Amino acid sequence: MKHFFFMIFLSALVVEAQAKTPSRAAVVSCLSAQSTSKSVKWSPLPTEKIYSEDDYLEGFNAIYYIKSGNKPIGYAERGHVKAVIYGNQLFPIAQAHALAGFHTRPMELDPFAADWATVADQSGTYVCISFPYGDLGQSGSFQKNRSAYLIAIGKINGPRILYSATGNLDALQMNRGQQK
DSSP states (O other), rough: HHHHHHHHHHHHHHHHHTTTTHHHHHHHHHTTOOOOSTEEEEOOOOOOSEEEEEETTTTTTEEEEEEEEEEEEEEETTEEEEEOOOOOTEEEEOOOOOOOBBBSSSOOOTTTSEEEEEEETEEEEEEEEEESSSSSGGGGGGGEEEEEEEEOSSSOOSOEEEEEEEEEEEHHHHHHHHOO
């Protein structure tokens, strides 16, 4: 009987974790830096005032951060370790969870070239950091190659997770059309 209740408990944890994984539509909208679906709301974050701070948190230097409400959102470095800032937490980029159905881990994040926004749909609301795929993504046909990091915001049960995705926007749009 204990085993049965333990399995129910584990199932509830898995469902909770899955509930906070961004939907494919939210990720494609984040990568695109615009809403690509009627079910997704993409909203740019205010980047008019950018902050930086040495020894910001845990020895990390905040290279770039903005304030959305009362929460700092940005990018920090400590030596070779890079991290995304959300609130009073640092999320190391090397530990980001790659989202299924997208290419491997994004290239290096240049916070000044990134689009900072939120995406929201039935899966939740997420900070969205979308940026060109390395130096290749800044000219010619490579402009369609983008990378993104997403973090669930608002009240959530359990720890926040930094997600990553990379993809070619044309291919993702084509796949979306085939899934209808």
